[in-house]
Amino acid sequence: MANLLYRIGRSAAMRPLVVILAWILALAVAGGSFVAFGGTLTDSFSIPGLETERVTDQLSEEIPGLDGGSARAVFHTEDGTELTTEQREGISEALAAAEDVSAVSGVVDPFITQAQLAEQRAQLDAAPQQIADARAEIEAGQAQLDAGQEQLDAARAELEAGQAQLDAAIAQAREAGMYEAAQAEFDAQQAQLDAGLAQLEEQQSEISTQQEQIDAGLAELTAQEAQLALGTQLADAAAGIRSVSEDGTTALGLIQFDTPVYGVVQTDKEAVIEAISTAVPEGVSVDFSADLASDVSGILGVGEVVGVALAFVVLMVMMRAIWPAVQPILTSVLGVGVGVATALAFSGTVEMSSVTPVLGVMLALAVGIDYSLFIVNRHRQQVKRGMDVHESVGLANGTSGNAVVFAGTTVMVALLALNVTGVPFLGIMGTVAAFCVAVAVLTAVTLTPALLGLMGTRVLGAKARASIGAPEHAEAPVAAMRTGRAVLAFLAASAALLVIALPAMSMRLGLPDGTQEPQDSTQYIAYTTIGSAFGEGVNGTLLVTAALPEVVTEDGVIATQAAIATALMEHEDVTAVAPAGVSDDRDFFAFQVIPAEGPSSESTAALVHDLRALSPLDASGTAARDDASLSEVEIGVAGEASGNIDVSEKLDSVLPLYLAIVVGLSIIILVIVFRSLIVPLIATLGFVLSLFAAFGAVTAVFQWGWLSDLFGVHDPGPILSFLPILLTGILFGLAMDYQLFLTTGMREAYVHGMNARESVVAGLRHGRAVVTAAAIIMISVFGGFVFSHIAMIRPMGFGLAMGVLFDAFVVRMVIVPSLMHLVGDKAWWLPGWLDRILPNVDVEGAALERAHPVPHASA
Known part of the structure; x- marks a missing residue:
């Protein structure tokens, strides 16, 4: 080569x-x-096989239409006053303008939605009084009916007494032989009694019909009361969901797409933003969620x-x-x-x-x-x-x-x-x-x-150029460093890196939300406005599914929804639950669940796991049900927040495997290059130390908020979920670069006859200047990305800059030389059998240099 x-x-x-x-x-x-x-x-940062993806696919199959994407437009008055009627109409027109974009499948007007919610609530609030009035009317009718029945019973008793008297008179007349003479009178009395009885029967039939009507009315009222209780139960669970803030200053519009938002091309996103922004009424500002407004067109x-x-x-x-x-x-x-x-x-x-x-x-x-x-x-x-x-x-x-x-x-x-x-x-x-x-x-x-x-x-x-070939360019003699200095340098540098690495013990992974965007960006303003006007959890809405073991009858849908919603609301970190859809065969239900905090919070992550742990859900005791069992309901959790949590946990789980691969690779490569067992071990341990120090620095700044003003971290939060793996891979490669350029000089000096400790100084002197310059350049380039306009790049740039700083200046120039000085000749020991089977890799081209010698200036 x-x-x-x-x-x-x-x-x-x-x-x-x-x-x-x-x-x-x-x-x-x-x-x-x-x-x-x-x-x-x-x-999108999706990973196949995650629970969120499984639930999303199931949801797409069972309830088509819920799998499409949506983005938010947040309207708010510039002076903080309540939206006027004209402004509300203007906002509705601005949202309607977005429907002209081909990628948009529809919009949700916040004022129509809020009006519908208010009307439903008013109907629910008015229903108990209406039912009470109807019940009072039915009870009054029942009282009248009871009174009529009493009168009817009295008349029937009177007729029966008259019949008994007539029968007795007829019997006496027969005994006296006078029946024939009085028969016409007896027949007339009997006809009069029969007519009265027929009239009573007719009245009794009318009373029975009225009683049936009253009983049916009471049964209907009972059913209405049950439905009202279920409807109130659902309304109470969804009470925390609003599209217009309580003070009337902010409205939350929804733009719907046929595909997930990340699949919408940037030109269509820009067209939506342009259509809405140009139509916003005077005195109203509009901001857009990160999934719609994020753009990385400027690399x-x-x-x-x-x-x-x-x-x-x-x-x-x-x-x-x-x-x-x-x-x-x-x-x-x-x-x-x-x-x-x-x-x-x-x-x-x-x-x-x-x-x-x-x-x-x-x-x-x-x-x-x-x-x-x-x-x-x-x-x-x-x-x-x-x-x-x-x-x-x-x-x-x-x-x-x-x-x-x-x-x-x-x-x-x-x-x-x-x-x-x-x-x-x-x-x-x-x-x-x-x-x-x-x-x-x-x-x-x-x-x-x-x-x-x-x-x-x-x-x-x-x-x-004027001094080419002059003696001043010849290499100066070297002397080994003092052992005491090597021990002190090793201990001080190692202790410093270990202290810096301590915050990594509390590192929490996640994907960025709107809070990581610049404070003057529309994404950040939209995110914080939603949090303050509607609650932090609205930014991390979850989609919860419920697969039932049996089909529910049409009349039992509301009862099933109420039962499951009540079971979900029992969790302290759930602030609102609203039905989102039902499958055609009514054995699969979807719910919108609003957590108490945002998508990056620890409580939301815990909530996702807690909701999944409810499966199989036993909600049979929360509502009276006879048509289907709720004791084996399978619960699934999806949504953007759930997906981010799943991705972060998956990446966290594969980090140890990747780190083991990289460390093993490091040892094998360095054994081949330096034909030593100790040097690779020292180099690899140093890499691990600098890596965890970089993790600690990133955690301290971006999660804990230390020096936040200096690095523009206005809202500390979880560390970018794929950052640890990327840092591991990239810093490993860069660390091996510096190790190579410094240690090959040490090995060359040792092979050419210099003792082990002097060769350490010779190699360090040979590569120190260029490695220092190279490291400073890398730190400068990576450091420039710390202030990138792309939120996900900032912690990446910072982590790489800190990793290079720690590895180049602390590990490679302090710890490695100190340890190699202390180890001495043993640093270059390699078993004979291993020496024979390893390939001879002349990384520095020593053979080539012998064939093309560099001129040496004479002293």
Whole structure:
């Protein structure tokens, strides 16, 4: 590899224009591919197989229409007064204007919704009195009916007495033989009695009919009372859900889409915002939820540009010449353009997170500058000693360039290993970042030699050019550090990192919500306005499903909803529950559940687990039911807040596995490179220490809120859920870079006869300047992303900057040299059998350097 890179570097230096034009052409092709084939980036971080996804799929199958996306538009008066009638009408018209956008399936007018809720509540409140009046009327009718029945019974008794008298008179007349003479009179009396009895029967029939009507009315009233109790129960459970604030200053409109919001293209989102914003009435402001207003169209912001500017300042201080200071930045920027544009060209076929290209820019920019710097620094040292420019470029490319290829490969392997986590979006992020690093390596070993060939001796400043080959450029003798100093440095540095790492013990993972956005952004204002006007939990609404073991009759739907809603409301962290839908066969119900706090709170995370733990739910005792059993109801929880919680917990669970893979990989690679068992162990333990210190720093600032004003953290909260895994992979690669460039110098000195302790100082002196500059450049570039306009990038930039700071300046320059000094010759011990089977990896190109010796200035 070293000889190949030597030939590439020398050829590029001798034909620089060919190489430069080739890279410009590559940039044009990459840009054209992006324009032709690029797709839409997504803000979704879904993971297949999670409980939220299972419930969402089930919901989509059982109740079509509830799986579509929705976004919020928050209207509020600018002076804090109640919305006027004209303003309400204007807001309704503004929302209706959004329906002209093809992606919008409908809007929900907050005032119509609130009016319907108020009307339902008024009807429920009025119903008990109406039922009471109806019952009183029925009871009065029952009293009249009872009185009529008494009169009827008295008349019937009188008729029966008359009949008895007539029968007795007839009997006496028969005995006296006078019946025939009085028969006509007897018949007339009997006819009169029969007529009276018939009239009584008719009246009795009327009374019976009226009694049946009264009984039916009482039964209907009883049923109405039961339905009223259930309706009141549901209304009470949903009382906390409003679309217009109680003070009338804020209204919450809903824009509905056929697809999830993250699948809506940015142009349609912008069209919705434009349509509503331009139609808002005077005196009213409108803000939009993060799922609608978030945009990452600007990959680089002011902070990132400042970071690159700081990198240029560092290069100018180190190089003391304009051209070699500009060259690494130009090389890196071109590599970033090729890598990111090429990756984005695949965004039309591969679902790619909006953070993915930004991560590629961040990494490729930082490592691109550093890798080019390593080659330029080696070339400058060789030219100072009098080496021919083209020969020096080739040798620098074959030695430091070889180390760059190895270091870059290590970073790529760590990033590609993200695919073993089983998290698709994380695997894609790692793959894209690895590709961007690969392009950075290619530009470093091809474009850097070409530009160095164009520069010639101008790679040195005027003063350095005047002293090429002078004795001052010869290497000075070294002396080993004092053992006491090594012990003290090791203890102090280790203790400091352990203290910084302590906050990591309380790290809590989550995905960003509106509070992480800039305070003047529409997303932040919308989020906080909803929280203050409607309750924090509205920002973290959950969708709870209930699968019943049996089909419910049509009359039993409300009773079932009330029973389940009551069971859900028994949880102290639930503030409101409202029915959201019922399947056609009435064995699957959906509910909207409002938690007490926002989506990133610990209580909401606990609530999701508690609700899932209710399954199978026994709600049979909460309502009188005869048509179906509620003792085996399967509860499911979905919604954006639930999905974020599931993703965070999944990523948290795979972190130990990924860390074990990276640590094991670290040990294997370093054993092969340095042919030692102790050096890899020291290097890996140092990496773990710096990694957890970076975790601790991120937790202290972004979760605890320490130094929040300095870093613009206005609302501390959970740490970005995929940040620990990304930090692990990226910092591992960078840590191995610094370990490589420092420790190879130590090994070379030791192999060439210097004792173990002196070789530590020699290697440290050999690589300290360039590693210091490289680390400062990385910290500057990553630090620029701390103030990014993209919320998810800020903690990532901060964590990487702190990780590089701790690893480069504390671990690699203090802890590792101190431990290697204390271990002495044992640092380079390797069992004979292992030495024989390991491949011989000449990372620094020592064999190439022997074939192309660097001139040494005479003393």
